Amino acid sequence: MKTEPARGFASAEFSARAKLMQKEMARAGWDAVLFTTAADIFYFTGFxxxxxASPTRPWFVVLPARGMPVAVVPEMGKTAMAKRYVGEIRCWNSPRPEDEGVSLLAETLCGFSPQNGAVGMTLGAGTIVRMPQNDIAKLRGLLRPRTIADCSDAVLRARMRKSSAEIQKMRHIAKTTSAAFAGLPEDARGEMRERDITRRFARSLLLRGADSLAYLAAASGADGCESIIMPPGEKRLSEGDMLMIDAGAVFDGYYCDFCRNYRAGDSAKKTINARKAHGVLHYALREGFAAARPGAAAEDLWRAMESAITRKGYGASGAGVRFGHGVGLQLTEPPSLMRGDETVLKPGTVLALEPSLVMESGRAMVREENIAITKTGVEWLSDPAPEEMVSLFLR
Amino acid sequence: MKTEPARGFASAEFSARAKLMQKEMARAGWDAVLFTTAADIFYFTGFxxxxxASPTRPWFVVLPARGMPVAVVPEMGKTAMAKRYVGEIRCWNSPRPEDEGVSLLAETLCGFSPQNGAVGMTLGAGTIVRMPQNDIAKLRGLLRPRTIADCSDAVLRARMRKSSAEIQKMRHIAKTTSAAFAGLPEDARGEMRERDITRRFARSLLLRGADSLAYLAAASGADGCESIIMPPGEKRLSEGDMLMIDAGAVFDGYYCDFCRNYRAGDSAKKTINARKAHGVLHYALREGFAAARPGAAAEDLWRAMESAITRKGYGASGAGVRFGHGVGLQLTEPPSLMRGDETVLKPGTVLALEPSLVMESGRAMVREENIAITKTGVEWLSDPAPEEMVSLFLR
Incomplete structure (x- = not known):
């Protein structure tokens, strides 16, 4: 196992995150902001x-206009939360379905915002508020006449610019996953079924230092995949099949998200179409990488990859509405590498480049790598796969 | 690897689930019901x-008053959804942040319900609607003047009564996880740190046939745990420490959820308090198991365990507000084994019995097993841990 980056973050980093958000809050006129999801709560407190995974209990963190975040959490989380970046912890005994923390949360939010004030919540695209709808309605009632404002853009924009400590963790999990992919022909030798192969892959990932494999998709067949988002199945690979494995592995809360395509057996002839498509996407990835730099727009990367694919005579696949996305505390984050996403890339943004095309068979091929925008350019986080599809030697 | 239960379910099972829900819908006067979460969508369609894990795209399934579910999903999910229990699939090209499936969903729901009709959504305790709040507001507007009704109780009650095919999967993952726990002293031999030990455990689980380990918590120390819900850390075990590992492993969408406590080293003397507490909780589990049968109320099981613990001179821990919960497609489901939960247990309900107590040290100990209510009584799904704490021999 390689040396792991340190777990968690220095206090100064959390303080900087809070202050940046508070600057946005001041600009927008929000007196307090509410966080409810695992990703947002981890980002602002380190919890x-x-x-x-248990839907019974909600967890709340409130960021006031000044100072540290305040946690409003089930009693059973108190000790653990006390070690995180929070200035105060308020608890209720949960489960308590008749008032699952809602009155305590409302009291907390009201304490930080005047009656004519505004409370920010994540209401927009790509976000949820992790509490029951009935409780959200109750909360809105208790906050009246305060305004509820949508802060999702500000939160997602803050999370989009990763610090060097965050990038270090993401580089680590991307390298770890690259190594597991590279080792797969050896690790899965003798296995024939999709699921048995991915099981070997998952074990190897854990051995190499991943905390978990939160996302796994696999598909196999001749000349392309029917679907690229489904779990592995019982299917046995045949000579000439290709196998796509897409992995969202996690280290200390941070994801990587990229896939690899293998060909089954060593028949070069049976996989001629797949190998050609693989080469075209290799070229598209190179073009996407070349277009990536601070100041470029998200859609510029899409355009670079799209034109690389069409120049080679292929059409984008159905999934090709977008050719990648942000990665971080969630498997997919803004921006979207697609037409119309004008997000300007800044140093610290981590992206999955994910060009896909429709093969002669009508099925899809997708390739994916992770990159980070740096101050002066761009860096591969995953070890880019070779141009030639790697062979899995079956028994 | 033992023989795995078959993946998925027969069509007849999905048809029975739809019909049961439709009976509830007729009774309540709902014309259609909307599902948005992984668990509900899997339950009603097998998808x-x-x-x-990707928050960018919502997935919708609508159950009309009659007939099969209708999927309203991103185009990229069409092929995979077509193999599931759905009568029709409607798609949009996602991402499309300006209308992320909302108008298509509204159109679908309106097609199934008259203007004076009602649409069911999961609004209550323990549920979320997995789409952005702004989109929910838009949807409510488009459905007007239809009523939005809370169907969460009906959905969770339906999911609470597992079929024999569901129980078979849950028995499989509970037995698989029991075997991984039993093998841990061998599998983790020589490892000293919490995280290295749980990493061995996770690998062994995958090897033995689990699809994933979606929930993992661990804690160690002398005489009890400070917290029972946090991930493993860097801590090195010392002779006499105890180590708690809590595992939510998954097979074909179904969870088990139970923990084991080990003592580090073979010093019987240093672990005398822990071993005593472990024995008391053994007794509490036996009492909870004895109280479990069709017709008993959820709170009866809580009372049986609570009185067993107090009879032995201990107090329930802070987490002891409840002593267990339902398990199934989510790590925790209704009912709650706690005072005031009068849910009557029926055949097919799977429960985690989870009594906990405060040790002399002021820290907690928790034990947990999974059981299924049968037609005539109750069955252990996990292989109950022995009364004596098992020792992990350190190097």
Whole structure:
């Protein structure tokens, strides 16, 4: 196992995150902002737990106009939260379905905002408020006459600019996953079924230092994939099939998200179409990478990859509405590498370049790599796959 | 690897689920019901994907008053959805932030419900509607003057009564996880740090047939845990420490959720308090199990465990507001084993019995097993841990 980056972040980093958000809050006139999701709460406090998998209990963090975040959480989270970047912790005994923290949360928010004030919540595209709708309605009632404002853009924009400590974790998980992909022909030798192969892959990822594999998709067949978002199945690979594996592995809360395509067996002839398409997407990735730099717009990268694919005589696939996206505390984050997304890339933005095309068969091929925008250009976070599809030697 | 249960379900099972829900809908006067979460969509259609980890795209399934569910999904999900239990699939090209499926969804819902009709959504405790708040507001506007009704109780009640095919999957993942726990002293031999030990555990789980480990918590120390919901850390175990590992492993969409406590090293003397508490919770589990049968109320099981603990001179821990919960397509589901939850247990309900107590040290100990209510009584799904804490021999 390579040396892991340190877990967590220095206090100064959380303080900087709060202050940046508070600057946005002052500009927009929000007196307090509410966070409810695992990603946002981790970002502003460092509180990391799988417990968000349990839908019974909500978790709240309030960022006031000044000072540290305030946690409003179930009693059972108090000790753990006390070690994180919070100035105060308020608790209720949960579960308490008749008032699942709502009155305590409202009291907290009201304490930070005057009656004619405004409270920010994540209401926009790509976000949810992680609490029951009935409780959101109750909360809105208790906050009246305060305004509820949509702060999702500001939050997602803040998260989009990763610090060097964040990039270090993302580089680590991308390199770890690259190594697991590179080792797969050896690690999965003798396995024939999609699921058995991906199981070997998952084990190897854990061994190499990933905390978890939160996202896994796989597909196989001759000349392309029917779908690129489904879990592996029972299908046995045949000589000449291709196998796509897409992995969202996690280290200390941070994702990588990229895929690899393998060809089954060593018959070069049976995979001629797949190998050609793989080469075209290799070229598209190179073009996307070349277009990536601070100041470029998200759609510029899309255009570079799209024109590379059409220049080679292929059409973008159905999934090709977009050719990539941000990555970070979630598998997919803004921006979208697609027509119309004019987000200007800044140093610290991590992206999945994900060009795809429709093969002669009518099925899709997709390739994906992770990159980070730097002060002067761009860096590969994943080790780019070779131009030639790697072969999985079946038994 | 033991023989795995078959993946997915027969069409007849999905048809029965739809019909049962439609009976509830007729009773309540709902013309259509909307599902948005991974768990609900899998339950009613069999569509299973990790892609819900990506917050960019919503997925919708509408159950009309009669007939099969209708999917309203991003174009990229069409091929995969077509293999599932849906009568019709309507698609939009996503991402399309200006109208992320909302108008198509509204059109679909309106097609199934008259203007004076009602549409069911999951609004209540333990549920979310997985789409941005702004889109929910837009949807409500487009559905007007139709009523929006809370269908969460009906949905969660339906999911609470598992079929034998569902129980079979849950038994499989509980047995698989039991075996991984039993093998841990061997599998983790020589490892000293929490995270290295749980990494061995996760690898062993995958090897033994789990699809993933979606929930993992661990804690160690002398005489109890400070918190029982946090991820493993860098801490090195010392002779006499105890180590708690709580695992939510998944097979074909279904969770198990139970924990094990180990003592580090073979010093019986240093762990005397922990071993005593472990024995008390063993007794509490037995009492909870004895109280579990069709017709019993959820709170009866809580009471049986609570009185077992107090009879032995301990107090319930802070987490002891509840002593367990339902398990299924989510890590925690209704009912709650706590005072005031009068849910009557029926055959097919799967529960985590999870009694906890405060040790002399002021820290907590928790034990947990999974059980299923049967027609005539109750069945252990996990292999119950022995009364004596198992030792992890350190190097």
């Amino acid at each position: 990391l737990t799988d417990f968000f | 299973l994907t990790d892609f819900f």
